[in-house]
Amino acid sequence: MSTTNNEREVILSVRHVDVAFDVGGKKKFKAVSDANFDIYRGETFALVGESGSGKTTLGRAVIRINPCSAGEIFFNGERISGKISRQQDRDVIRNIQMIFQDPAASLNERATIEYCISEGLYNFHLYKDNEERIAKVDKALEDVGLLPEHKSRYPHEFSGGQRQRVGIARAMIMEPQFIIADEPISALDVSIRAQVLNLMNKLKKEKNLTYLFIAHDLSVVRFIADRIAVIHLGKIVEIAESETLFKYPVHPYTVSLLSAVPMPDPIIEKQRESIVYTKEEDDPNASPREMREIRPGHFVYANDEDMVAFEERLKKLESYHAEQA
Amino acid sequence: MDERRIVLSAKDIEVKFRVRENYLTAIRNVSLDLYEGETFAIVGESGSGKSVFTKTFTGMLESNGRVTNGSVIFYGKRTQNETAPEGEQPAEGGAEEGIDLVQLKSDKDWEGIRGAKIATVFQDPMTSLNPIRTIGSQIVEVIEKHQKVSKQEAKQQAIDMMARVGIPNAADRFDEYPFQYSGGMRQRIVIAIALCCHPEILICDEPTTALDVTIQAQIIKLIKDLQKELGFTTIYITHDLGVVAKVADRVGVMYGGQIVEYGTVEEIFYDPKHPYTWALLSSLPQLGIKGEDLYYITGTPPSLFNKIVGDSFAPRNPKALKIDFAKEPPFFRVSDTHYAKTWLLDPRAPSVEKPEVIQNLHEKIEQMTGKGGAFYVDDE
Numbered sequence: 001m002s003t004t005n006n007e008r009e010v011i012l013s014v015r016h017v018d019v020a021f022d023v024g025g026k027k028k029f030k031a032v033s034d035a036n037f038d039i040y041r042g043e044t045f046a047l048v049g050e051s052g053s054g055k056t057t058l059g060r061a062v063i064r065i066n067p068c069s070a071g072e073i074f075f076n077g078e079r080i081s082g083k084i085s086r087q088q089d090r091d092v093i094r095n096i097q098m099i100f101q102d103p104a105a106s107l108n109e110r111a112t113i114e115y116c117i118s119e120g121l122y123n124f125h126l127y128k129d130n131e132e133r134i135a136k137v138d139k140a141l142e143d144v145g146l147l148p149e150h151k152s153r154y155p156h157e158f159s160g161g162q163r164q165r166v167g168i169a170r171a172m173i174m175e176p177q178f179i180i181a182d183e184p185i186s187a188l189d190v191s192i193r194a195q196v197l198n199l200m201n202k203l204k205k206e207k208n209l210t211y212l213f214i215a216h217d218l219s220v221v222r223f224i225a226d227r228i229a230v231i232h233l234g235k236i237v238e239i240a241e242s243e244t245l246f247k248y249p250v251h252p253y254t255v256s257l258l259s260a261v262p263m264p265d266p267i268i269e270k271q272r273e274s275i276v277y278t279k280e281e282d283d284p285n286a287s288p289r290e291m292r293e294i295r296p297g298h299f300v301y302a303n304d305e306d307m308v309a310f311e312e313r314l315k316k317l318e319s320y321h322a323e324q325a
Numbered sequence: 326m327d328e329r330r331i332v333l334s335a336k337d338i339e340v341k342f343r344v345r346e347n348y349l350t351a352i353r354n355v356s357l358d359l360y361e362g363e364t365f366a367i368v369g370e371s372g373s374g375k376s377v378f379t380k381t382f383t384g385m386l387e388s389n390g391r392v393t394n395g396s397v398i399f400y401g402k403r404t405q406n407e408t409a410p411e412g413e414q415p416a417e418g419g420a421e422e423g424i425d426l427v428q429l430k431s432d433k434d435w436e437g438i439r440g441a442k443i444a445t446v447f448q449d450p451m452t453s454l455n456p457i458r459t460i461g462s463q464i465v466e467v468i469e470k471h472q473k474v475s476k477q478e479a480k481q482q483a484i485d486m487m488a489r490v491g492i493p494n495a496a497d498r499f500d501e502y503p504f505q506y507s508g509g510m511r512q513r514i515v516i517a518i519a520l521c522c523h524p525e526i527l528i529c530d531e532p533t534t535a536l537d538v539t540i541q542a543q544i545i546k547l548i549k550d551l552q553k554e555l556g557f558t559t560i561y562i563t564h565d566l567g568v569v570a571k572v573a574d575r576v577g578v579m580y581g582g583q584i585v586e587y588g589t590v591e592e593i594f595y596d597p598k599h600p601y602t603w604a605l606l607s608s609l610p611q612l613g614i615k616g617e618d619l620y621y622i623t624g625t626p627p628s629l630f631n632k633i634v635g636d637s638f639a640p641r642n643p644k645a646l647k648i649d650f651a652k653e654p655p656f657f658r659v660s661d662t663h664y665a666k667t668w669l670l671d672p673r674a675p676s677v678e679k680p681e682v683i684q685n686l687h688e689k690i691e692q693m694t695g696k697g698g699a700f701y702v703d704d705e
Contacts, residue, residue: 050537051508159625160371189370190564194608194621201618216537219567222699223613242615246699259702260542262567264609265690266590269570272694274542275702324697
């Protein structure tokens, strides 16, 4: 990991994005408001929050399933939100692929694995002849640790972990630069989770991929992510490098998420109290909050008053770490 | 510890399913004694039989499944102020009579047990609740079914129960529908329904797997608080060892239709003996080191259609002994409360250390959750 942000190339840039849904009449529900961050090439950027926080909505806005109601998204420097040409649209689909949560629901159960994986190739005519297509499918299967002879089977003949591998293979075959993984391991058993996480890490290294990893569980994210954004009720409240976020969490919601991770130790876990975070009523007189850089690369959603408290908290945490060292 | 009363005792349970002319053995000779007031956690992968095993306690096996051997004796509650019927059964310690649940066949037989004495909370609250009926009516239905009370009283009980499981403005939300509740709230309602008949045993079948971590923590706390208050016994089924550490007094690890190791929660986490328990603990992402591969279990669980020879985990165990493939290990005693089904505990076995990641587990976690650790949380 390089240390300063300036050296790294931005692959995806989300600029002040809002996503709103109509909820009858003229009413709108803002699922995401003012999301603003960059993702660098080659990193795993995690978006963490509970259900209803807007993390999936934001992921879907990137891949143009949900339109942005404000703001812009840039991919490799080109705007990909709003109206774009057909060719650009196709480029986005090809270069940004998705891995979904439930592998059983995201595969066509009446199609063979060969078809499931080839579907993107068919749509984009990414093969000269049938031979090349099959070679590509075989390679994709091999990449995810399955065998070529698996391609004549149907999804129901696979275990949960294998099905998720198929889901990954069908994303990989498009040779994307960027992958949005929406809770890819939440539906899997603990032992299989480890396999899929290892596989994703391996593929990232081999193919120089960039991941947007959407999850609700910080313990998983700590293992896989380089940087983490915590999202709560449509607002990103804290962004930091993974290490930093765990060592110096400043926003109370991040702290509450951390406290909810169950630790595999009965003595400690039985004493640990999880902290429930309830959003304070917005004081109409309070000065508006925005993302502020509290330390280089560490952003938190705050106003002037919050910053004083956060700064104090951070100083305290820093002193603990100094003691440790 | 031995003084505690047993509320349920399963002996040599075997369950078979008929699948297309074939028989699948889902549970292979599992025994379990459940003590009054404890929380017993059953951990294992999907397909290990943890749900099927507990379904035999409530007669909820799918129609193609049958208990082909063994017994499940349920001992009714006898509190101190409740005296035995006059003239009968003078209180003699230990000579209690139970009901063998395996002998119950029809739904009518089960009526007094299922829901009333042994209740279940399932994984997905949306499939347990009827989407087109109000929350209130679904709770009232259960109260009216099991207790002889007036409509008003049932409604009052339902509202009280809703408040107890943490629904704000319970009276106002009585007439709302499931879709108007969030996932966590729905699960609270399912718990309310399960508890409104004051069961003696509550089976929680992955009650938080479909929920977020923050909500999960709240639901776990709710179940614990209610258990303290109402004094029921809990069976907690999960595949997440982090949750087990939080809730359990004792733990049973299931693999391939058998309990392969059981003990107190401290014994299972700090001194596990079975290679499968080692593997489960080692693969937790909480213990993962960034930049290194997470430990994972290779291969797939055994097919339950075939007869399993030897130790069922042997094919996936890189350090399996020769005998593991030939002969099924018996339970070896580790302590009075801790038993494991592995040949490694045989005096003739070579000494095999548990994996590095889970050695000194307590010290490691202490560091992680202590000041300056990755999971340190200061409570202000």
